[in-house]
Amino acid sequence: RKEVEQDPxxxxxxxxxxxxxxxxxxxxxxxxxxxxxxxxxxxPKLLMSVYSxxxxxxxxxxxxxxxxxxxxxxxxxxxxxxxxxxxxxVNAGNYGQNFVFGPGTRLSVLP
Amino acid sequence: xxxVTQSSRYLVKRTGEKVFLECVQDxxxxxxxxxxxxxxxxLRxxxxxxxxxxxxxxxxxEGYSVSREKKERFSLILESASTNQTSMYLCASSSILANTNxxxxxxxxxxxxxx
Numbered sequence: 137r138k139e140v141e142q143d144p145x146x147x148x149x150x151x152x153x154x155x156x157x158x159x160x161x162x163x164x165x166x167x168x169x170x171x172x173x174x175x176x177x178x179x180p181k182l183l184m185s186v187y188s189x190x191x192x193x194x195x196x197x198x199x200x201x202x203x204x205x206x207x208x209x210x211x212x213x214x215x216x217x218x219x220x221x222x223x224x225x226v227n228a229g230n231y232g233q234n235f236v237f238g239p240g241t242r243l244s245v246l247p
Numbered sequence: 248x249x250x251v252t253q254s255s256r257y258l259v260k261r262t263g264e265k266v267f268l269e270c271v272q273d274x275x276x277x278x279x280x281x282x283x284x285x286x287x288x289x290l291r292x293x294x295x296x297x298x299x300x301x302x303x304x305x306x307x308x309e310g311y312s313v314s315r316e317k318k319e320r321f322s323l324i325l326e327s328a329s330t331n332q333t334s335m336y337l338c339a340s341s342s343i344l345a346n347t348n349x350x351x352x353x354x355x356x357x358x359x360x361x362x
Binding site for chain 2: 178181239
Protein backbone atom coordinates (compact mmCIF):
# COMPACT_ATOMS: atom_id res chain seq x y z
CA ARG A 137 0.00 0.00 0.00
CA LYS A 138 1.34 3.43 -0.92
CA GLU A 139 1.97 5.82 1.95
CA VAL A 140 -0.16 8.58 0.45
CA GLU A 141 -2.92 7.83 -2.02
CA GLN A 142 -5.06 10.23 -4.01
CA ASP A 143 -7.95 10.10 -6.44
CA PRO A 144 -6.38 9.00 -9.72
CA UNK A 145 -8.10 11.62 -11.85
CA UNK A 146 -7.99 13.38 -14.19
CA UNK A 147 -10.89 15.60 -13.25
CA UNK A 148 -12.40 17.59 -16.12
CA UNK A 149 -14.92 20.11 -14.84
CA UNK A 150 -16.69 23.19 -16.28
CA UNK A 151 -15.93 26.66 -15.00
CA UNK A 152 -17.91 27.43 -11.88
CA UNK A 153 -18.12 23.81 -10.75
CA UNK A 154 -17.27 22.58 -7.28
CA UNK A 155 -14.69 19.82 -7.18
CA UNK A 156 -13.42 17.71 -4.28
CA UNK A 157 -10.16 15.82 -3.99
CA UNK A 158 -9.56 13.02 -1.52
CA UNK A 159 -6.35 11.76 0.00
CA UNK A 160 -5.54 8.99 2.48
CA UNK A 161 -2.29 8.37 4.31
CA UNK A 162 -1.02 5.24 6.03
CA UNK A 163 1.40 6.57 8.65
CA UNK A 164 -0.57 7.35 11.80
CA UNK A 165 2.46 9.27 13.14
CA UNK A 166 2.06 11.93 10.44
CA UNK A 167 2.01 15.37 12.00
CA UNK A 168 1.80 17.94 9.23
CA UNK A 169 -0.44 17.99 6.19
CA UNK A 170 -0.46 20.09 3.06
CA UNK A 171 -1.96 20.57 -0.35
CA UNK A 172 0.46 21.66 -3.05
CA UNK A 173 -0.33 22.81 -6.55
CA UNK A 174 1.92 21.99 -9.49
CA UNK A 175 1.53 23.57 -12.91
CA UNK A 176 2.79 21.76 -15.97
CA UNK A 177 6.61 21.67 -16.07
CA UNK A 178 6.87 23.84 -12.96
CA UNK A 179 7.80 23.19 -9.34
CA PRO A 180 5.20 22.35 -6.67
CA LYS A 181 4.00 25.32 -4.65
CA LEU A 182 2.15 25.33 -1.36
CA LEU A 183 -1.56 25.86 -1.79
CA MET A 184 -2.46 25.50 1.86
CA SER A 185 -1.54 23.75 5.06
CA VAL A 186 -4.23 21.54 6.57
CA TYR A 187 -5.17 21.83 10.21
CA SER A 188 -7.21 19.50 12.41
CA UNK A 189 -9.98 22.05 12.74
CA UNK A 190 -10.21 22.47 8.98
CA UNK A 191 -9.29 25.66 7.21
CA UNK A 192 -10.51 27.82 4.39
CA UNK A 193 -8.75 30.21 2.05
CA UNK A 194 -11.14 31.93 -0.31
CA UNK A 195 -12.58 29.31 -2.64
CA UNK A 196 -10.45 26.54 -1.15
CA UNK A 197 -11.36 24.46 1.90
CA UNK A 198 -9.16 21.76 3.40
CA UNK A 199 -10.21 19.21 5.98
CA UNK A 200 -8.33 16.63 8.00
CA UNK A 201 -9.71 13.56 9.73
CA UNK A 202 -6.92 12.03 11.81
CA UNK A 203 -9.01 9.08 12.95
CA UNK A 204 -9.69 8.03 9.36
CA UNK A 205 -6.29 9.27 8.11
CA UNK A 206 -8.06 11.22 5.43
CA UNK A 207 -7.51 14.68 3.93
CA UNK A 208 -9.73 16.54 1.52
CA UNK A 209 -9.58 19.65 -0.64
CA UNK A 210 -12.69 21.39 -1.91
CA UNK A 211 -12.53 23.99 -4.67
CA UNK A 212 -15.63 26.08 -5.18
CA UNK A 213 -16.47 28.16 -8.25
CA UNK A 214 -13.63 26.66 -10.31
CA UNK A 215 -11.63 29.01 -12.53
CA UNK A 216 -9.67 28.19 -15.67
CA UNK A 217 -6.55 29.15 -13.71
CA UNK A 218 -7.21 26.35 -11.22
CA UNK A 219 -6.14 23.81 -13.87
CA UNK A 220 -3.11 22.07 -12.39
CA UNK A 221 -2.05 18.92 -10.56
CA UNK A 222 -2.86 18.90 -6.84
CA UNK A 223 -0.48 17.03 -4.57
CA UNK A 224 -1.41 15.76 -1.12
CA UNK A 225 1.62 15.86 1.18
CA VAL A 226 2.14 14.56 4.70
CA ASN A 227 5.10 14.90 7.01
CA ALA A 228 5.81 12.38 9.77
CA GLY A 229 9.22 13.61 10.82
CA ASN A 230 9.79 15.15 14.21
CA TYR A 231 11.90 17.87 12.63
CA GLY A 232 10.06 18.37 9.38
CA GLN A 233 12.29 16.08 7.40
CA ASN A 234 9.96 13.31 6.26
CA PHE A 235 7.73 14.67 3.50
CA VAL A 236 5.75 12.05 1.62
CA PHE A 237 4.05 13.12 -1.58
CA GLY A 238 0.94 11.65 -3.10
CA PRO A 239 0.94 10.93 -6.85
CA GLY A 240 -1.21 13.97 -7.54
CA THR A 241 -4.61 14.51 -9.09
CA ARG A 242 -4.84 16.44 -12.33
CA LEU A 243 -7.60 19.02 -12.68
CA SER A 244 -8.66 20.58 -15.95
CA VAL A 245 -11.23 23.37 -15.73
CA LEU A 246 -12.94 23.78 -19.08
CA PRO A 247 -14.55 26.96 -20.49
CA UNK B 248 10.56 36.69 -0.82
CA UNK B 249 11.91 33.27 0.16
CA UNK B 250 13.93 31.50 -2.44
CA VAL B 251 15.34 28.16 -3.44
CA THR B 252 17.45 28.49 -6.55
CA GLN B 253 18.70 25.69 -8.77
CA SER B 254 21.66 26.40 -10.99
CA SER B 255 20.14 25.28 -14.29
CA ARG B 256 16.63 24.97 -15.73
CA TYR B 257 17.67 22.67 -18.56
CA LEU B 258 20.73 20.47 -18.92
CA VAL B 259 21.84 18.01 -21.57
CA LYS B 260 24.69 15.63 -20.72
CA ARG B 261 26.29 12.61 -22.30
CA THR B 262 26.22 9.11 -20.88
CA GLY B 263 29.13 8.60 -18.49
CA GLU B 264 29.63 12.27 -17.69
CA LYS B 265 29.84 13.44 -14.09
CA VAL B 266 26.98 15.88 -13.48
CA PHE B 267 26.62 18.46 -10.72
CA LEU B 268 23.25 19.98 -9.83
CA GLU B 269 23.48 22.90 -7.44
CA CYS B 270 20.82 24.25 -5.09
CA VAL B 271 20.96 27.31 -2.86
CA GLN B 272 18.38 28.52 -0.32
CA ASP B 273 18.28 31.86 1.45
CA UNK B 274 15.93 30.95 4.31
CA UNK B 275 18.51 29.54 6.74
CA UNK B 276 16.69 26.20 6.60
CA UNK B 277 18.25 23.18 8.24
CA UNK B 278 16.66 20.57 5.96
CA UNK B 279 17.41 20.29 2.26
CA UNK B 280 16.17 17.65 -0.16
CA UNK B 281 16.71 16.34 -3.67
CA UNK B 282 13.82 14.68 -5.48
CA UNK B 283 13.30 13.43 -8.98
CA UNK B 284 9.92 13.52 -10.66
CA UNK B 285 8.92 11.21 -13.47
CA UNK B 286 5.53 10.80 -15.18
CA UNK B 287 3.40 8.27 -13.34
CA UNK B 288 5.90 7.91 -10.49
CA UNK B 289 5.45 11.19 -8.66
CA LEU B 290 8.16 12.77 -6.53
CA ARG B 291 10.76 10.36 -5.22
CA UNK B 292 13.32 11.31 -2.59
CA UNK B 293 16.94 10.78 -3.59
CA UNK B 294 18.78 12.24 -0.57
CA UNK B 295 18.17 14.71 2.18
CA UNK B 296 20.36 16.61 4.61
CA UNK B 297 19.41 17.94 8.02
CA UNK B 298 22.65 19.79 8.75
CA UNK B 299 25.98 20.73 7.22
CA UNK B 300 27.95 17.63 6.22
CA UNK B 301 25.01 15.40 7.27
CA UNK B 302 23.10 13.35 4.72
CA UNK B 303 20.58 10.55 4.65
CA UNK B 304 19.63 8.27 1.77
CA UNK B 305 16.14 8.58 0.45
CA UNK B 306 14.17 6.05 -1.55
CA UNK B 307 16.32 5.99 -4.67
CA UNK B 308 19.94 6.95 -3.86
CA GLU B 309 21.64 4.55 -6.27
CA GLY B 310 23.77 6.35 -8.84
CA TYR B 311 23.71 9.62 -6.90
CA SER B 312 25.72 11.31 -4.19
CA VAL B 313 25.30 14.63 -2.40
CA SER B 314 27.38 17.29 -0.75
CA ARG B 315 26.47 19.87 1.88
CA GLU B 316 29.53 21.89 2.82
CA LYS B 317 27.56 25.04 3.69
CA LYS B 318 24.11 25.34 5.23
CA GLU B 319 22.65 27.20 2.26
CA ARG B 320 23.96 24.89 -0.48
CA PHE B 321 23.09 21.30 -1.32
CA SER B 322 24.60 19.65 -4.38
CA LEU B 323 23.45 16.52 -6.18
CA ILE B 324 26.11 14.58 -8.07
CA LEU B 325 25.53 12.00 -10.76
CA GLU B 326 28.81 10.11 -10.72
CA SER B 327 28.36 8.62 -14.20
CA ALA B 328 25.21 9.79 -15.91
CA SER B 329 23.00 7.20 -17.53
CA THR B 330 19.96 7.56 -19.79
CA ASN B 331 17.65 6.31 -17.02
CA GLN B 332 18.60 9.39 -15.01
CA THR B 333 16.86 11.61 -17.53
CA SER B 334 14.29 13.33 -15.34
CA MET B 335 13.09 16.50 -13.64
CA TYR B 336 15.17 17.14 -10.52
CA LEU B 337 13.70 19.24 -7.74
CA CYS B 338 15.52 20.69 -4.76
CA ALA B 339 13.58 21.70 -1.65
CA SER B 340 14.25 23.06 1.81
CA SER B 341 12.35 23.23 5.08
CA SER B 342 12.78 24.39 8.63
CA ILE B 343 12.97 22.10 11.67
CA LEU B 344 10.77 24.30 13.83
CA ALA B 345 8.66 22.10 16.05
CA ASN B 346 4.94 22.58 16.62
CA THR B 347 4.42 24.34 13.32
CA ASN B 348 3.32 23.22 9.91
CA UNK B 349 6.71 23.56 8.29
CA UNK B 350 6.22 23.43 4.55
CA UNK B 351 8.77 22.52 1.91
CA UNK B 352 9.88 25.23 -0.49
CA UNK B 353 10.94 24.10 -3.95
CA UNK B 354 13.40 25.35 -6.50
CA UNK B 355 12.26 25.79 -10.09
CA UNK B 356 13.53 22.37 -11.11
CA UNK B 357 16.26 21.15 -13.48
CA UNK B 358 15.17 19.15 -16.47
CA UNK B 359 18.12 16.84 -17.18
CA UNK B 360 18.43 14.89 -20.38
CA UNK B 361 21.16 12.26 -20.66
CA UNK B 362 21.93 11.26 -24.25
